[in-house]
Amino acid sequence: MVFYVSQKGNDCWSGRFAEPERNLKDGPFLTIERALSEIENLKKKNIFPEKGITIEIVEGIYSVINRPIAIGPEHSGNPAGPVVIREMTKKPIFTGGVEIKNWEKCTDDDMKKLPENTRKYIVKSNLKEMGITDFGNFFQPSWAVSEGSYMQLYCNGKPMTIARWPDTGYALTGDIAGKGRFHAGVEKQRLKKWKNEKHLKAYGFWFYEWASQHMEIESVDIDSGTISLKNPDAHSYGYKKGAMFFIYHCLTELDTPGEWYLDVDTGDMYFYPPSDITKAQTIVSMNTQPFFVIKNASNIKIENIVFEHSRKEAIVISDSKNIVVDNCIFRNLGGWAINARNVNNTEIENCEIYNTGEGGIFLEGGDRKTLTPGNNEIINNHIYDYSLWIKIYRPAIQMNGVGNRVANNLIHDAPHMAIGWSGNENIIEYNEIYNVVLETNDAGAIYSGRDPSMQGNIIRYNYFHNIGGIEGHGVASVYLDDGHCGNIVYGNIFYRACVPGKSNFGAVFIHGGRYNIIENNIFIECQQAYNESPWNQERWKKFWTEPPYNERLFGKEIDVRKPPYSTKYPWLVNVLQDMRPNILKKNIVYRCKGFIDRGNQEFIDNLVDADVFEKIDLPYLKFKKDSDVFKIGFESIPAEKIGLKKTRKL
Numbered sequence: 001m002v003f004y005v006s007q008k009g010n011d012c013w014s015g016r017f018a019e020p021e022r023n024l025k026d027g028p029f030l031t032i033e034r035a036l037s038e039i040e041n042l043k044k045k046n047i048f049p050e051k052g053i054t055i056e057i058v059e060g061i062y063s064v065i066n067r068p069i070a071i072g073p074e075h076s077g078n079p080a081g082p083v084v085i086r087e088m089t090k091k092p093i094f095t096g097g098v099e100i101k102n103w104e105k106c107t108d109d110d111m112k113k114l115p116e117n118t119r120k121y122i123v124k125s126n127l128k129e130m131g132i133t134d135f136g137n138f139f140q141p142s143w144a145v146s147e148g149s150y151m152q153l154y155c156n157g158k159p160m161t162i163a164r165w166p167d168t169g170y171a172l173t174g175d176i177a178g179k180g181r182f183h184a185g186v187e188k189q190r191l192k193k194w195k196n197e198k199h200l201k202a203y204g205f206w207f208y209e210w211a212s213q214h215m216e217i218e219s220v221d222i223d224s225g226t227i228s229l230k231n232p233d234a235h236s237y238g239y240k241k242g243a244m245f246f247i248y249h250c251l252t253e254l255d256t257p258g259e260w261y262l263d264v265d266t267g268d269m270y271f272y273p274p275s276d277i278t279k280a281q282t283i284v285s286m287n288t289q290p291f292f293v294i295k296n297a298s299n300i301k302i303e304n305i306v307f308e309h310s311r312k313e314a315i316v317i318s319d320s321k322n323i324v325v326d327n328c329i330f331r332n333l334g335g336w337a338i339n340a341r342n343v344n345n346t347e348i349e350n351c352e353i354y355n356t357g358e359g360g361i362f363l364e365g366g367d368r369k370t371l372t373p374g375n376n377e378i379i380n381n382h383i384y385d386y387s388l389w390i391k392i393y394r395p396a397i398q399m400n401g402v403g404n405r406v407a408n409n410l411i412h413d414a415p416h417m418a419i420g421w422s423g424n425e426n427i428i429e430y431n432e433i434y435n436v437v438l439e440t441n442d443a444g445a446i447y448s449g450r451d452p453s454m455q456g457n458i459i460r461y462n463y464f465h466n467i468g469g470i471e472g473h474g475v476a477s478v479y480l481d482d483g484h485c486g487n488i489v490y491g492n493i494f495y496r497a498c499v500p501g502k503s504n505f506g507a508v509f510i511h512g513g514r515y516n517i518i519e520n521n522i523f524i525e526c527q528q529a530y531n532e533s534p535w536n537q538e539r540w541k542k543f544w545t546e547p548p549y550n551e552r553l554f555g556k557e558i559d560v561r562k563p564p565y566s567t568k569y570p571w572l573v574n575v576l577q578d579m580r581p582n583i584l585k586k587n588i589v590y591r592c593k594g595f596i597d598r599g600n601q602e603f604i605d606n607l608v609d610a611d612v613f614e615k616i617d618l619p620y621l622k623f624k625k626d627s628d629v630f631k632i633g634f635e636s637i638p639a640e641k642i643g644l645k646k647t648r649k650l
Contacts (some may be wrong), residue, residue: 001049003035004028004088006058018058018088028058032069032085039083040074052081056088057305064094068289068316077299079322087304091329096287097154097309098132100125103277106270114270115255122254123277128267132286135264136311136334138201138249140214140390143235149311149334149357149389152285153260155274159332159355159388163254163261163270165190170244170439173204174225180215180232180239183225193252194227195220199264202229204245207237209441209473210416212392217247244439285309285334290316298322308332311357313339321345331355334389336362346376353381357389359398360411366402368423369557371564373403380408380645391415391439395447399426406431410644415439419446425456432619432643433462433477437499438469444479444509445497451552452513452543453560455486455569462492463619463642464507468499475499476509483535483543484513486569491637493619494523506531506596512539514600515571515580518587520635522621526592529608530584534599540576586632588612605632 003015009028010020015035020027029035035055042048077083103123111119127135136150153160165171165186174183184191194200200217218230227247232239247253251261257274273280287310294300294317303326307314311334317323321344330337334357338348343365353360360383365374376399383396395417399406405427411418411434418433428446437443445467446459459478468475477497478489494507506528508518512535523529535543543549553560560572571578584595585604594608595601612629615622619639623629 001052002054002056003038004056004058005030005032005035007060007062008058018056032057036069036071036075043074048078048081050081052077052083052299054084054086056086057092058088059090059092061093061095063096064291065096065098065287066289068293069291071292071294071297071300073296073298075300076297079299082299082301082322082324084301084303085305086302091304091306093306093308094291094314095283095309096285096291096311097283098130098286100127100130100269100282100284102126102130103271103282110270113251115252118255118272121257121272123271123273125269125271126267127262127269127284132267132284134286134288135262136288138199138214139216141234143211143213143237144393146335146358146390148288149285151262151311152332152334152357153269153271154283154285154309154332155258155280157281157332160258160260160271160274161256162248163250163259164246164248165250165253166246167256167259170204170246173206173239173241173243173245175241176239177224177226178228180229180235181226182239182241182243184227186225188222188225191220191222191225194247194250195222197250197252199249200247201249202227202245202247204243205440206235206239206243206245209244209439210392210443211235211237212390283309285311285332288312290314292316294318294320294323296320300324301326303327305329306331307337310334313337315339317341317343317346319343323347324349326350329353330360333357336360336394338362340364340376343376344374346374347379348381349377349379351381353383353396354385355388356386358387359394360386360396362398363404364400365404366423368402371402371424371568373425374401376401376404378404378406378409382410382644384411384413387414387416393417393420395420399423399428402426405429408641408643408645412436413438416443417445417447421446421448421457422451423454423457427457428459429461430642431462434465434467435469437467437473437475441470441473441475443474444476444481446477447479447481449479449481449484449511450549452483452485452572452575453553453558453565453569454484455572457487458490459488460490460492461638461642463495463639464492464497465495465618467497467507471499472503473499474503474505474509476505476507478508479505480510480513480516482511482513483540483549484510484516485572485575486515488517488519489521490517490519491635492521493621493637493639493642494521494526494529495618496525497523498527500527504528504531504533504596509533510582510599512543514575514582517583517585519583519585520587520637522588522590522637523592524590524616524618528593528596529587529589530595532582532596532599532601537576537579544576586634588629588634607632
């Protein structure tokens with residue numbers, strides 16, 4: 001059974017025809033909600049079709065602003081016959097944006113506020129005159145929390161930059177003059193301009209290069225050359241000299257094509273267009289709700305739809321199973337593309353995700369208390385240019401839980417992680433990852449940590465290259481942090497996969513953890529192949545007996561002394577006595593530093609600085625026929641299976 005939705009439709013019609021009849025007495029529905037209500041009615045009558053129901057959406061641009069489409073148990077399909085929401089012929093576009101067409105030249109009074117060298121290029125539009133009054137939230141309550149992005153401006157499908165200094169990259173704080181008060185290190189003339197700004201903001205890695213935060217500026221002192229942040233206690237780690245930061249939402253810095261500024265008091269938006277404004281399409285994001293909210297549902301499939309111009313997530317899924325999101329495009333969003341929690345047997349596949357304010361896909365499934373697998377998969381997605389608004393801990397993929405799989409994704413160009421994970425018995429395989437961790441420090445392309453009970457995970461057959469961006473930052477490709485134990489890193493290819501310089505991080509880096517197996521990997525031209533920062537027994541005892549870590553190990557939900565943990569990972573119960581080493585076995589290290597013997601390690605049949613390659617055409621490698629790799633039993637890496645599958649539909 002098929003129902004049709006079209007912009008030419010009417011919710012009073014049957015929805016059984018793709019086009020309106022000539023007499024306009026029947027035709028497609030106007031809204032998806034109406035189609036869902038028809039499904040609900042059929043289920044109440046117990047006449048749900050055995051092969052399921054498809055809602056086909058006719059090509060077009062559908063404005064969905066602050067009206068989430070709710071899908072619940074009353075709309076669920078069955079395993080043999082799901083409810084499918086998809087395109088009819090060409091991907092429909094769900095937009096949460098409003099187009100701005102009333103651009104005009106700036107007045108003489110406006111000109112006085114603008115940079116002298118760019119005044120003639122700036123155009124203006126009043127959003128309040130268009131009925132737009134909700135501009136979003138610039139405030140970030142803590143470094144780890146976000147309440148959604150501000151209003152964003154897009155021009156010809158690309159996100160524009162809110163007016164800032166410096167135009168790219170970061171400046172460094174000078175001397176700290178008090179809590180949240182620092183010397184800016186800029187000339188007095190620039191400070192004079194900033195002093196008159198009404199709503200000046202700053203973004204910075206105020207103490208650690210892995211804890212950034214948006215802050216409001218309280219005042220600018222010209223005489224002392226200092227900037228004071230409003231509510232400095234919001235950043236819990238404090239402030240230091242030499243911290244990376246930039247100033248933004250600054251009208252006097254509107255000096256580069258593609259920059260914009262919004263006066264939140266008057267509604268005036270100023271824009272320096274990168275091309276002829278009369279031929280450009282400009283859109284502001286308005287939607288503050290997800291496009292789809294799926295809760296307590298099952299056997300739902302969403303495919304071949306474009307989602308764009310929202311300030312938050314596009315799709316939110318919770319407490320559901322057998323959900324598929326296939327071949328969709330998520331772009332120009334303020335939050336995540338997909339946020340899925342407590343889901344099972346759910347697949348997110350063949351999607352393209354880019355220009356998101358936060359991460360790509362957040363997925364949580366499986367039961368850690370019982371170690372019951374979630375059987376969720378995130379496969380064959382292309383995710384790039386993400387974490388534009390919140391630059392930390394918003395990876396392309398965050399996978400939490402038990403028994404889930406991330407495979408064949410292409411991930412690149414981001415300030416922080418590619419894949420974050422927590423939990424047990426998860427698999428991360430066949431992914432290609434490059435140009436990530438470009439701005440942050442003490443970070444990994446694939447990262448997890450802070451809980452030794454999270455064991456049994458496998459990271460295998462991935463290709464990492466060109467990881468890290470700032471020389472001297474501690475960056476790894478695989479980072480097992482703060483006591484992470486009992487995981488496997490197998491058959492990966494690492495090429496220039498950690499930042500060169502003074503950092504002690506390796507392409508694989510372990511902080512404190514034990515009994516991790518690093519086997520059958522290839523390291524090429526890495527600053528350091530492997531390194532670790534070991535914990536002595538005193539630190540392990542402290543970790544074991546003090547919160548919050550002991551609560552994670554011996555809590556109400558998880559107690560490693562009892563089944564299933566005591567039977568699945570028996571050595572963990574006696575970790576203070578059973579000091580199992582990290583095992584490095586049958587790895588190949590070529591043209592890079594090898595393994596640093598700093599901790600409790602066991603080295604078995606590794607080849608360091610051995611000339612074993614006949615041909616290097618990454619990720620494809622050919623060994624010499626007489627190479628020692630065959631003597632140690634090195635197993636070939638299936639490079640042909642790494643990265644996006646050719647079966648992608650995009």
